[in-house]
Amino acid sequence: MMTVFGYVRVSSSDQNEGRQLEKMNAKGVAARNLFVDKASGKDFDRPEYKVLRRALQEGDLVYIDALDRLGRNYDEVISEWKYITRELGADIVVLENEALFDSRKFRDMGDMGKLMEDQFLSLLAYVADQERKKIRQRQREGIALAKQQGKHLGRPVEELTDEQRKTWREVYPRWKDGQVKAVEFMRLLDVKKTKFYRLVKEYEAEKQSTK
Structure with a gap:
């Protein structure tokens, strides 16, 4: 029997996860199957995500709001997506791009679906990774400027x-x-x-x- 999960991530403890939770509720995700991390997306060393990963079984479905909520590391996002959808046999739906990023659709297309999925996933994961690098660069520049100003x-x-x-x-x-x-x-x-x-x-x- 399929279990529907929801994964929510915000980058820090003072950010509000309410918008993402509302989307999960609209999809009918039960509270007990919601996993929320307040952590950076630079890697997958997150407590709630680890629990979700252990709970997933073949045929299950995971909703995430956007691909960068899964993670911002280009290589690891692709690896994790393939692990869940191909090794475990579970599925992922990205609500922000639901028409495009629904692994069930790619699965139904066979080998051609895998090829298309790899191409789309690589593109969006690359964008997410670049955004993470830009954020870190802006942080470094902001700190450097603050130090110059004596802060x-x-x-x-x-x-x-x-x-x-x-x-x-x-x-x-x-x-x-x-x-x-x-x-x-x-x-x-x-x-x-x-x-x-x-x-x-x-x-x-x-x-x-x-x-």
Whole structure:
């Protein structure tokens, strides 16, 4: 019996996944079959995606909003798509391009369908990968400009007290792993929501620029 799943991804914890969830609800995806990650699309090392991958079986169907919600790494997106549709025998439908990206249609076309699927997938995955690279470049340029202007983005947590910085170092990794909720992290730091997400954004931007 086919199970219908939905996969939703936003890049960071302060982005809203509501629009994607509405689309999944419209498709009749049950809440228990919805998997939501708040993580970068640079690779597939995401907790909810891993659970979805283990749950998928032959004949199942996965809805995603757009191809870049699956991922932004050109080679890995293609590899993952083929693993799900060809090795597992499950199907993927990309809601943003539903008329074009429905693996069931390609499957029905046999070998010609595989050829067409490979061509379309390569094109869109390449676009997604290029967009990810542009985002990283804009981040690096923005950080470089801020430093030239004397803004200390490299030390966003320095404005915290010694006790708050200690809490940040201890709790931040657990929060990123989903072990601690954001509201609890804010309470432990004793900061407001706006300040919390500003610190997170600056801290993560600096970490990304040093990679």
